[in-house]
Amino acid sequence: MKKIGIIGAGIRGRMYAHSLHGFPGAQVRAVCDLHERAARAVADDFGLTAYADHRAMVAAEELDAVIVATPDFAHRQAAVDAARAGLHLLIEKPLATTREDAAAIAEAVESAGVQCMVGFENRWNPAVRSIRDAADSGTLGTVLTQNILLSNTYFVPTKMIGWAAKSSPAWFLMSHTVDAALWVNGRTPVSVTARGSRGRLAARGVDTWDVVHALLTFDDDTTANLTSTWVLPDSMPSIVDFQYQAVGDTSAVFVDLQDQSVRTAGPDGFRWPGLLGGEIDGRLQGPPTWMVQDFVSRLDNGEQVGPGLAQGVLVTDVVVAIHESLDSGDTVKIAAGAA
Ligand SMILES: NC(=O)c1ccc[n+]([C@@H]2O[C@H](COP(=O)([O-])OP(=O)(O)OC[C@H]3O[C@@H](n4cnc5c(N)ncnc54)[C@H](O)[C@@H]3O)[C@@H](O)[C@H]2O)c1
Numbered sequence: 010m011k012k013i014g015i016i017g018a019g020i021r022g023r024m025y026a027h028s029l030h031g032f033p034g035a036q037v038r039a040v041c042d043l044h045e046r047a048a049r050a051v052a053d054d055f056g057l058t059a060y061a062d063h064r065a066m067v068a069a070e071e072l073d074a075v076i077v078a079t080p081d082f083a084h085r086q087a088a089v090d091a092a093r094a095g096l097h098l099l100i101e102k103p104l105a106t107t108r109e110d111a112a113a114i115a116e117a118v119e120s121a122g123v124q125c126m127v128g129f130e131n132r133w134n135p136a137v138r139s140i141r142d143a144a145d146s147g148t149l150g151t152v153l154t155q156n157i158l159l160s161n162t163y164f165v166p167t168k169m170i171g172w173a174a175k176s177s178p179a180w181f182l183m184s185h186t187v188d189a190a191l192w193v194n195g196r197t198p199v200s201v202t203a204r205g206s207r208g209r210l211a212a213r214g215v216d217t218w219d220v221v222h223a224l225l226t227f228d229d230d231t232t233a234n235l236t237s238t239w240v241l242p243d244s245m246p247s248i249v250d251f252q253y254q255a256v257g258d259t260s261a262v263f264v265d266l267q268d269q270s271v272r273t274a275g276p277d278g279f280r281w282p283g284l285l286g287g288e289i290d291g292r293l294q295g296p297p298t299w300m301v302q303d304f305v306s307r308l309d310n311g312e313q314v315g316p317g318l319a320q321g322v323l324v325t326d327v328v329v330a331i332h333e334s335l336d337s338g339d340t341v342k343i344a345a346g347a348a
Contacts, residue, residue: 011035011308014070014096016063016087017078018042018051020169021101021297025076026055028298035305041066063087067094074124074308076301077101080172081180085110088125092117097124097314099304103184103328104321106176111325118318126304126314127321129188133296133303134285136264137189140255144193149257152194155233156254157186162241164248166215173210173239179203179221179331182237186253187225187327188320190235193255196227198327198343203334209240223331246272246281 011034015022018040029037041060042048052059060066067075067090074097077087081103088100098118104127105111118125131137143149159182166173166181173181191198205221220238227233241250251266269284286295307314330341 011073011305012071013037013305014063014066014072014075015040015051015057015078016042016066016075016091017080017083017101018044018047018059019078019080021078022076023051023054024293024297025078025099025301026051026057027293028301029305030055031292032302032305034309035302038072039066039070064090067091067096072096074098074305080170081176082106082172085113088114089117092121092123092125095121095123097308099126099128099301099314100321101128102130102188102321102324103180104318104325106180106325106328108326108329111322115318115322124308124314125318125321126300127316127318127324128297128300129185129192129316129320129324130296130300131185131189132192132316133299136266137253140189140253140262140264141193143260143262144195144255144257148260149255149262150259151229151231152196152255152257153231154256155190155193156252156256157190157233158236158250158252159183159186160236160238160241160250162243162245162248163210163213163239164243166210166217166239167213169248174215174217177218177221177332178237178239179218179223179328179335181239183221183223183235183331184324184328186235186237187223187324187331188316189253190225190233191320191323191327192316194227194231194233196229196231198225198323199228200226200340200342201327201330201334202226202340203331204338205335218335221331221335223334225327244278246279247283249283 039058045061048059075091077100203223219240225233253264334341
């Protein structure tokens with residue numbers, strides 16, 4: 010039975026507490042948040058102890074692992090302190106938003122010899138897995154191009170998360186699609202050319218990129234084309250649009266997760282509820298739930314967890330390069346190379 014602590018009691022911290030509630034092989038013991046009230050709200054709902062400081066939680070509880078679910082830019086301190094205390098880690102994506110933070114986390118994890126999973130939840134998304142399976146089995150042939158679009162309505166950066174100005178569509182969304190593109194084609198990314206625009210979100214008080222396009226080039230000269238925006242109209246029936254096209258030299262796969270075949274019309278307007286989440290008989294389901302359950306089951310069985318540190322560092326490196334290309338207008342080489 011693995012004893013788990015959660016750092017960050019926001020949307021994801023609550024979801025993880027719910028996902029592991031009653032799950033065999035794991036017991037979430039404690040949750041912490043800089044805002045103690047947020048920690049207490051999650052603690053009260055799931056029978057946990059609340060803390061306002063992750064160091065106090067780590068010192069007081071006899072934990073085996075922590076889940077780091079703080080904002081994108083605030084993973085480093087929690088991850089480094091927990092690794093140094095000998096705890097295994099599930100760190101939300103992106104692993105970090107600077108190369109320095111990623112290197113500090115990597116150093117702490119490697120010198121402590123703990124396990125580290127990075128929360129690329131689409132590895133547990135059946136639609137994305139079907140693309141990876143088609144690539145893996147040879148059905149696609151050589152993957153020639155991937156076109157991946159993952160975007161949100163204005164609601165996400167302006168209302169859902171309070172720290173969007175310190176993130177971007179590239180950090181929040183494209184970290185998922187960079188991971189997926191590398192996972193599907195298994196190639197080494199060598200350079201990126203990015204273009205984007207900003208101003209619409211800034212006018213609403215959130216000074217970050219509105220739109221980001223990134224063209225990744227791999228070591229076999231094939232390419233992937235990624236787009237993420239935070240400026241879809243709030244009238245959309247869903248806050249997320251996810252479309253994925255993978256074209257190989259023998260076949261292609263097309264995924265469209267925007268409308269998952271359930272449509273509702275009611276007092277709140279017309280909606281496309283997602284099928285990749287929600288509860289069945291009070292138990293949460295969906296990719297992030299299956300991901301965290303896989304994390305604790307593997308720890309409990311003494312198995313390796315993943316996607317791990319190397320992939321988290323590489324994806325951070327690629328997204329840093331995307332931002333460098335957005336700022337400079339140049340094509341930026343990707344130094345790290347291997348995952
Ligand atoms: N919300 C989503 O749909 C989603 C999906 C996938 C991944 N993620 C990732 O999960 C992470 C968390 O996102 P979220 O949506 O839960 O954000 P959130 O703002 O809802 O929650 C983050 C919480 O962390 C707390 N916090 C900040 N610094 C802290 C610290 N040092 N110690 C303890 N608590 C701290 C904040 O007070 C806040 O309550 C991000 O990296 C995000 O990219 C979010």
